[in-house]
Amino acid sequence: MVQATNLGFPRIGGQRETKKLVENFWAGKITEQALDEAAVKLRAENWKLQQAQGLSQIPSGDFSFYDHVLDHSVMFNVIPQRFRHLAEGHERNFAIGRGIQKPATETQEKVDIEAQEMKKWFDTNYHYIVPEFETNQTFHLSANAKTVQEFNEAKALGIHTRPVILGPLSFLLLGKAAKNSAGLDLITLLPKLLPVYEELFAQLAAAGADWVQIDEPILALDISAAVVAHFHTTYTHLTAAAPKLKFLIATYFGRIGNNVSFIKDSGVAGLHIDLVRAPEQLEHVIANIGQTQVLSLGLIDGRNIWKTNLAAALKLAETAVAALGSDRVFVAPSCSLLHAPVTLRFEKRLASKNPELFDWLAYSEEKCKEVHVIAHALNHGTDSVKAELADNARSIEARRVSSHTTNAAVRQRLEAIVPDQLRRRNVFPTRQVKQHEANPLPAFPTTTIGSFPQTKEIRLARAKFTKGEIDAAAYHDFIKKEIAFCVKEQEELKIDVLVHGEAERNDMVAYFGERLEGYIFSENGWIASYGSRCVRPPIIFGDVHRVNPMTITETVYAQSLTSKPMKGMLTGPVTCLQWSFVRDDIPRSVVCTQLALAIRDEVADLEKAGIVHIQVDEPAIREGLPLRSVDFDFYLQWAVDAFLLSTTGVKDTTIIHTHMCYSDFQDIFQAIVRMDADVLTIENSKSDMRILGAFSTHGYNAEIGPGVFDIHSPRVPSTHEMKERADAMLKYIPSRNLWINPDCGLKTRGWKEVRESLTNMVAVAEALRAASA
Ligand SMILES: CN1c2c(nc(N)[nH]c2=O)NC[C@@H]1CNc1ccc(C(=O)N[C@@H](CCC(=O)N[C@@H](CCC(=O)N[C@@H](CCC(=O)O)C(=O)O)C(=O)O)C(=O)O)cc1
Numbered sequence: 001m002v003q004a005t006n007l008g009f010p011r012i013g014g015q016r017e018t019k020k021l022v023e024n025f026w027a028g029k030i031t032e033q034a035l036d037e038a039a040v041k042l043r044a045e046n047w048k049l050q051q052a053q054g055l056s057q058i059p060s061g062d063f064s065f066y067d068h069v070l071d072h073s074v075m076f077n078v079i080p081q082r083f084r085h086l087a088e089g090h091e092r093n094f095a096i097g098r099g100i101q102k103p104a105t106e107t108q109e110k111v112d113i114e115a116q117e118m119k120k121w122f123d124t125n126y127h128y129i130v131p132e133f134e135t136n137q138t139f140h141l142s143a144n145a146k147t148v149q150e151f152n153e154a155k156a157l158g159i160h161t162r163p164v165i166l167g168p169l170s171f172l173l174l175g176k177a178a179k180n181s182a183g184l185d186l187i188t189l190l191p192k193l194l195p196v197y198e199e200l201f202a203q204l205a206a207a208g209a210d211w212v213q214i215d216e217p218i219l220a221l222d223i224s225a226a227v228v229a230h231f232h233t234t235y236t237h238l239t240a241a242a243p244k245l246k247f248l249i250a251t252y253f254g255r256i257g258n259n260v261s262f263i264k265d266s267g268v269a270g271l272h273i274d275l276v277r278a279p280e281q282l283e284h285v286i287a288n289i290g291q292t293q294v295l296s297l298g299l300i301d302g303r304n305i306w307k308t309n310l311a312a313a314l315k316l317a318e319t320a321v322a323a324l325g326s327d328r329v330f331v332a333p334s335c336s337l338l339h340a341p342v343t344l345r346f347e348k349r350l351a352s353k354n355p356e357l358f359d360w361l362a363y364s365e366e367k368c369k370e371v372h373v374i375a376h377a378l379n380h381g382t383d384s385v386k387a388e389l390a391d392n393a394r395s396i397e398a399r400r401v402s403s404h405t406t407n408a409a410v411r412q413r414l415e416a417i418v419p420d421q422l423r424r425r426n427v428f429p430t431r432q433v434k435q436h437e438a439n440p441l442p443a444f445p446t447t448t449i450g451s452f453p454q455t456k457e458i459r460l461a462r463a464k465f466t467k468g469e470i471d472a473a474a475y476h477d478f479i480k481k482e483i484a485f486c487v488k489e490q491e492e493l494k495i496d497v498l499v500h501g502e503a504e505r506n507d508m509v510a511y512f513g514e515r516l517e518g519y520i521f522s523e524n525g526w527i528a529s530y531g532s533r534c535v536r537p538p539i540i541f542g543d544v545h546r547v548n549p550m551t552i553t554e555t556v557y558a559q560s561l562t563s564k565p566m567k568g569m570l571t572g573p574v575t576c577l578q579w580s581f582v583r584d585d586i587p588r589s590v591v592c593t594q595l596a597l598a599i600r601d602e603v604a605d606l607e608k609a610g611i612v613h614i615q616v617d618e619p620a621i622r623e624g625l626p627l628r629s630v631d632f633d634f635y636l637q638w639a640v641d642a643f644l645l646s647t648t649g650v651k652d653t654t655i656i657h658t659h660m661c662y663s664d665f666q667d668i669f670q671a672i673v674r675m676d677a678d679v680l681t682i683e684n685s686k687s688d689m690r691i692l693g694a695f696s697t698h699g700y701n702a703e704i705g706p707g708v709f710d711i712h713s714p715r716v717p718s719t720h721e722m723k724e725r726a727d728a729m730l731k732y733i734p735s736r737n738l739w740i741n742p743d744c745g746l747k748t749r750g751w752k753e754v755r756e757s758l759t760n761m762v763a764v765a766e767a768l769r770a771a772s773a
Pocket residue numbers: 019125454456459460462463505506507508509510529530532533534535536537579619747748
């Protein structure tokens with residue numbers, strides 16, 4: 001029998017219950033016990049929901065309050081020294097993710113600990129907490145190991161689950177050496193780590209588990225032959241040590257390629273592959289697995305919201321069944337459904353106002369059903385699910401022939417793009433002279449990345465406006481007051497290049513999506529981004545174009561309030577693409593070019609309105625990089641072209657800023673140089689300063705603001721620590737090119753900490769100016 005399975009279910013809850021619980025716990029509004037009890041209920045709902053959709057292998061251990069990689073580190077005692085004195089429990093785990101700062105009391109010394117680093121999870125918009133390993137790292141399994149506990153929790157409900165854990169090689173190699181352990185070769189920790197996995201497996205076997213899903217996503221990356229050899233020895237060893245368990249090695253987000261070579265005689269019972277991202281790998285993988293091994297087919301897109309073409313998926317699955325037999329085939333989503341919204345049940349507005357498009361969608365709950373339908377068809381023939389298949393075929397055809405997805409004028413404009421539209425009139429050194437002359441700024445200019453605190457009041461006002469409880473005039477009036485407040489604050493802080501604060505934006509991508517044609521937006525299509533934070537990617541269903549200016553009113557109003565320069569703030573085409581759910585019927589590069597033309601028009605309008613500094617954010621440009629290096633150039637060519645198309649139609653004296661965060665820049669230096677921005681603000685506060693050396697080695701000669709503090713943590717950085725960072729930066733960056741700014745936008749922070757942090761930050765610039773006078 002073909003099994004209907006799943007790799008992971010969203011943990012946020014159908015109506016973001018987890019997020020609300022966790023934030024209430026942080027605010028001291030609920031106890032740890034209440035948090036745990038609510039989580040037990042949520043997990044039970046998730047398991048039952050998947051069972052109701054007809055899945056036979058349901059994951060457990062996929063729940064997390066903050067991040068599953070962080071949970072895994074804690075379960076294996078990988079807790080950096082600086083957190084070890086804190087009492088075990090949720091508070092310590094949250095401190096690892098968020099940092100912690102508490103003033104001294106009569107009984108306790110002050111606490112001030114930096115968060116662990118957070119990084120993008122492969123090419124997704126999900127962020128994980130990077131494990132920090134030490135040279136003399138010891139591993140041990142925590143009491144009540146989470147994976148075992150959650151397996152037992154489901155068992156008590158009569159649901160036999162497939163526990164999910166991160167595999168040892170991905171765990172180590174997605175981590176980093178702790179500061180006190182520079183030079184540590186992470187793989188050397190493997191012999192110490194494996195006994196703890198053995199212990200966990202023994203506990204799972206004793207609890208009655210049979211299949212265990214071991215996620216090894218690094219198998220979709222370019223890994224060395226030496227690492228593949230470690231996969232072989234590791235799994236030969238672990239399978240021999242846990243004879244009662246069947247291991248399913250899960251890969252996703254790309255092709256396994258030749259890394260599959262270790263599978264055949266590793267003793268593992270099965271392999272999961274992503275057939276949405278890499279359908280062409282099926283034949284190669286079938287030819288390279290052992291004669292009894294199971295193949296789990298990732299047929300349903302876990303990264304998008306479109307209904308699956310069930311007929312096409314079924315055809316692929318039939319090839320596998322013909323080659324392997326039905327007992328050796330599982331059907332599954334391509335990856336964990338962590339990256340898809342929970343359920344269409346709460347999309348009432350789309351269902352009633354836009355039934356045509358609503359009919360094209362499938363969220364996690366509906367995707368589980370699709371898995372079931374395919375498995376059922378394979379097991380009992382297509383007639384057994386005739387109605388479901390017919391219904392699906394009708395939706396797929398309706399979308400294919402819809403007149404709403406194509407716009408002739410947009411297509412013509414794309415055809416007419418010429419190379420001159422992708423370059424500035426003069427090179428940066430020439431522009432820099434003209435820019436400094438036309439718009440002089442103090443040395444070490446200070447700025448911020450755009451957003452200021454999105455307070456409860458702002459979100460509430462917007463929620464009221466959305467529900468029709470206040471009218472447009474009242475809402476816009478409210479936003480104007482917020483902008484005025486933000487401008488005044490920045491003037492008081494003595495910042496040099498101001499921003500309007502982005503109060504009117506629910507999100508830096510959704511806001512633009514809501515103002516562009518070709519997009520629809522959901523009410524409840526939330527997915528996890530980091531910690532308790534969620535995003536609601538807007539949906540690109542058709543050709544994208546701009547009908548009206550999107551940011552001019554707010555920017556011009558903000559500029560009217562100050563004599564200091566006001567920076568216009570836009571989201572770049574690659575980031576709009578990357579953080580949207582994108583149509584899958586035309587190439588992503590084409591959608592990106594459409595977005596670029598829309599942003600180009602907005603840039604032109606800002607310039608026309610007298611705005612001199614224009615920032616086009618591209619924080620997701622690195623995130624979009626393919627997982628395999630052979631695919632890099634193709635992506636970077638169209639992605640950078642899209643950025644150039646959106647930013648180069650301006651005068652030499654207009655200063656184009658761009659911003660990137662969460663980036664491993666090593667792979668994209670040349671692309672950043674080619675983006676030809678005048679000012680680049682980047683995340684750097686937690687990264688190694690050597691990254692800046694690499695910028696100059698790669699010929700980066702434009703102005704640059706490597707963030708001097710981390711905005712993801714509520715802790716207030718001191719002037720001293722930021723000055724030390726800025727001094728270190730000056731070893732790599734000529735002083736005329738250095739800007740002083742935070743790592744990223746301040747929307748998640750509160751005003752009190754923002755004021756304190758920015759006061760300290762401006763003092764750094766003043767100290768630098770005094771020292772260089
Ligand atoms: C820069 N980052 C972003 C990423 N992706 C994006 N799409 N956008 C980004 O900005 N990826 C990388 C990083 C990730 N960082 C963040 C930072 C902050 C958030 C965040 O704050 N998310 C919010 C939701 C934001 C939003 O859409 N808000 C809406 C709706 C707000 C809401 O929930 N309203 C309530 C009512 C009001 C209330 O009671 O508070 C409701 O509807 O029930 C809005 O502002 O209108 C979050 O809450 O998680 C995400 C990623």
